[in-house]
Amino acid sequence: MKLSIKMILANAIALMLGLAAASPILVPNFALTTKVQIEVDIIYAYFGVQEFNRNVTGLWRNLSDFWENDIRLVSYFIVLNVTNRSDRLALLKEFEVSAAQEILVHNGTEIIGSEKLAKQITVSPISGESFGVAKENPILTDLRDLSRFYPGWSQYWPSNTSRLIGFTGMVEVPNIPYAALENGTIYLFGEAIGQPYGGGSLSRGFSLKYVQLLVIEKEFLYNTALSENQLLRIDSNGIDVYIETRR
Amino acid sequence: MPSDEELEGTTLKVYLYVFQEGKPVGPRDVMRGAILSSPSVAYRHLQKLETLGLLQRNTYGEYVVKEKASIKGHLWIGRNLVPRLLFYSFFFIGILSAEIAIVMIRSFVNEPLQTEFIFLIFITIVATGLFLSKGIILLLRTKTS
Numbered sequence: 001m002k003l004s005i006k007m008i009l010a011n012a013i014a015l016m017l018g019l020a021a022a023s024p025i026l027v028p029n030f031a032l033t034t035k036v037q038i039e040v041d042i043i044y045a046y047f048g049v050q051e052f053n054r055n056v057t058g059l060w061r062n063l064s065d066f067w068e069n070d071i072r073l074v075s076y077f078i079v080l081n082v083t084n085r086s087d088r089l090a091l092l093k094e095f096e097v098s099a100a101q102e103i104l105v106h107n108g109t110e111i112i113g114s115e116k117l118a119k120q121i122t123v124s125p126i127s128g129e130s131f132g133v134a135k136e137n138p139i140l141t142d143l144r145d146l147s148r149f150y151p152g153w154s155q156y157w158p159s160n161t162s163r164l165i166g167f168t169g170m171v172e173v174p175n176i177p178y179a180a181l182e183n184g185t186i187y188l189f190g191e192a193i194g195q196p197y198g199g200g201s202l203s204r205g206f207s208l209k210y211v212q213l214l215v216i217e218k219e220f221l222y223n224t225a226l227s228e229n230q231l232l233r234i235d236s237n238g239i240d241v242y243i244e245t246r247r
Numbered sequence: 248m249p250s251d252e253e254l255e256g257t258t259l260k261v262y263l264y265v266f267q268e269g270k271p272v273g274p275r276d277v278m279r280g281a282i283l284s285s286p287s288v289a290y291r292h293l294q295k296l297e298t299l300g301l302l303q304r305n306t307y308g309e310y311v312v313k314e315k316a317s318i319k320g321h322l323w324i325g326r327n328l329v330p331r332l333l334f335y336s337f338f339f340i341g342i343l344s345a346e347i348a349i350v351m352i353r354s355f356v357n358e359p360l361q362t363e364f365i366f367l368i369f370i371t372i373v374a375t376g377l378f379l380s381k382g383i384i385l386l387l388r389t390k391t392s
Binding site: 004007012014016017019022025026032035130 | 322324325327337338339340342343344345348352356358
């Protein structure tokens, strides 16, 4: 039996029908080839040891007690400057900040950050834009998943625009990371994850800095954003931060 | 319309020969073309096909196709009899091509594949393999006929 043109045509039609049947799952995947470029910069970090008197139930620490004297309550305020460097509208979904004595970022081939950690760990290859973050003696890690609707906050990042994202909170810091804080030199890490509006693959932007903190008794400050006559304002949504000039 | 049981083996072989020749044939032609042992064997099957209403005799005593037989699980493409399973396999090859394209796109942009999707690909591969292998076996069987 020789293969006739009619038979080839019939098989081609069957093939096309198969492709058409699978198109509902194929077509949305084409959108994954589009990406946005996200740029992150850590512009401000404040750490302050909170001291409470014994009348404040729950927060007061008895420093003469063995089980309570090795931790300090430290409040923090860290600000990321997040920029959408692409020419399309972006949806920003996740933000993360970390502070630690040592931080290292690697993508399997390139290593950025702590030389001490670089000597200690073995990194395995990571494909694409993903990267791994290794920390030693962490002071804090704060992750914000804003992939769903968050009242009063907009995920939408127009092309080539920047917004300041603030992280506030309070953490218990053990002795060793606190010593790094007192010493005034720590690593700061910030990350933002987003994707193009209307579909596309996730993109990451990050910033890793080894910073010298300004130590003011039990307060520690890193500031590249504000001059003396400026102040930071936190939006009522608790996420957006604005710089204002004092009146 | 003959039943599928009646149109199989040598009878099917004879019918396909007459159909593909597209012109009146005698028992000797059929014996040579369908590689049968004798003209009488060819004649017996030609008569059977005539009784089934698929062939008819012309004024010269030669046989021509009267009606295109419907063979279970097969389609007529021109003068060729092709197993339906072969078309089903091409349909699944189409789906598999789309799934492979998705795997390539997602690996290119470093997006993970869901377990359900991997299972779906597995099912498609199995379905394609089964339809294609069975289709080719039937095609070869028809070709031999």
